[in-house]
Amino acid sequence: MGKGHVRLADVAKAAGVSQGTASNVFSRPEMVREEVRERVLNVARELGYGGPDIKGRLLRAGRVNAIGVAAVEPLTYFFDDPWARSLMTAIGEVCDASGTGIAVVSAMNEERLAWNINSALVDGFILLCVEGGERLVELTRQRQLPFIALALGIEDETIPAIGIDNVAGGAAAARHLLELGHRNIAILSIGDVDGLVGRVAPERVDPEMEATPRDRMHGYWQALAEYGIARDAVPIQGTLHDRPSTLAAMEALFSAGNPPTAILAMSDKVALHAMQWLAERGLKVPEDVSVVGFDGVPEAATSLPRLTTVAQPFAEIARRSVTAILENALPQNHEALDLELVVRDSTAAPRPR
Amino acid sequence: MGKGHVRLADVAKAAGVSQGTASNVFSRPEMVREEVRERVLNVARELGYGGPDIKGRLLRAGRVNAIGVAAVEPLTYFFDDPWARSLMTAIGEVCDASGTGIAVVSAMNEERLAWNINSALVDGFILLCVEGGERLVELTRQRQLPFIALALGIEDETIPAIGIDNVAGGAAAARHLLELGHRNIAILSIGDVDGLVGRVAPERVDPEMEATPRDRMHGYWQALAEYGIARDAVPIQGTLHDRPSTLAAMEALFSAGNPPTAILAMSDKVALHAMQWLAERGLKVPEDVSVVGFDGVPEAATSLPRLTTVAQPFAEIARRSVTAILENALPQNHEALDLELVVRDSTAAPRPR
């Protein structure tokens, strides 16, 4: 910190050995005679030298031993959002095992994002492409480091990515409700486009929605069709994936005539907020209304009632991502991992009427 | 990434300019004639040069523009634990505003922790001293970077730290319950020492507990004493600050005769688990049992019922910590920030009997 920063060269000179030897004292101590080693160590202590500076070492080694996780979201996203946290936790587990560090990189604005991506000291990136995925990928490409995109809905097969089978997952969720006997189902969609809040017409889904919610929607529709239910018959309420818009969506759904007996929520976060709204309105889950979430975040397992959801294989996603980057063995094709319907206490047959 | 890594020198040579000029093209473009700039940029593109490598720049500049947050916990802790997350979110907010990155550094074991601390590419550290704080401080000291300790209960005034007034906070929490009329109160303590699980005798608090829970305990006792209640009259159940041990503690508290009408929990996490246990047992909060948490994490504001708690000034702690490190203006004395009692729906007068 101070001015007179001591460096390895200073220690070497003061101890009367070459810089190479001094370096060895710290990085490969077994290589240097004990007597010399001790002398150097002593001098180092006297001078207040705290061991090799990582920056110098880094320049030679070229390896940082850390991976960056990036998203077009504020930094708080990584610690706030249930999905991001589930993923970060899983990534943390893998990194812990391999002694790798994690740097979270994010951005308030475009310009800063570019700068952050370019200056992050990492060996590679995991990209959380929830929003603005294309841009994020483009930016990261320039950095010329290994990266892998998650939650990306893009067709471009040249982008290393790990995906999940959102269509099948959505279908499983809807089918579960249908099998229980529900025929009056409403959908809570997610997205960050302002236009897609409030009642959303089915025609707008394909052109306007991001890939993830779009695929989930198609999954819902697919199962619904199997039971002869038309798209127009299931109301879609768009949310901004936050509490206020979810509450508003529920309000709209239940203030209209013929309220739904079951809700398909495109994320657990939204589902959990919806359940809170229902509880505050005195509606019982699952007796009055069934709710199915999506993602399988830990909160879903401890909510009251515990939430039925479609779980992502977070551990598997994390494992593949981290090893792909660390070993620079990026997947050549887009793999879509399977999701698993986890039935818990938030779904039941509709009340007979 | 391949083998033939292009560097600035290559670009310079290929473009027929000096390395200095080439450097300027990227870092201070206004300094070089447009014609030259364009030529260099073109050559760079052809060669596949992706801009200055951060590692080289770093070595010169010496500044990373990132701060490390460290704890003697696995990496998952930062994304899992409510308290850590609240802090991380607050830190993220401050860092976002100043364009600073965050690296989380942690450790499974001692050895790895030392290595991680020493090799983290950061300008300074924020230390989460929930456990093993002394050791963490010692390790970080060697790195000779600015650091600031949080949640440290240590007397050593030479350690830059930001603390909170746990005694006053604990007293406020207890006083709140006492004012409501509760006289039969139980305490849920927290700690990672195996010995302090289950029923804890008051005598063991001072010698065995970590500073934070110890101070909170003294705060509770202080208020209790004001109302003439002896230490021995309030049962203390130790938890490991996780779900299973909290559930076990509640079990013990309520299976004995004369169950408490109110619970003082030393953290919101524990309080929230306790409330879940109560709900599952059919006990109503606050009608049957009042619960007060500690910390003021966001979950406490959205739980059902919303949790009364003693809130830490997370934003203020984060602001002070980050600016202290970034400006290398570390506090010279231990400041203890005030806590605020936030009364919500989990506390009420005890049922008349």
Add this chain to the structure above:
DNA sequence: CCACAATATTGAATCGATTCAAAATCCCGA
């Protein structure tokens, strides 16, 4: 057309370590 100021470019030093071929030293048996 020249002197002189303003602007661009160069080249070498620097940041703080690691690495490795070559040189020096050590150790041991003959």
Add this chain to the structure above:
DNA sequence: TCGGGATTTTGAATCGATTCAATATTGTGG
């Protein structure tokens, strides 16, 4: 005491950029 293999140490090159004093070029007014 000497040879020669094993072990240590040295010194210089290298990693990939930035910086800045010195030099070259351009532009302007007289």
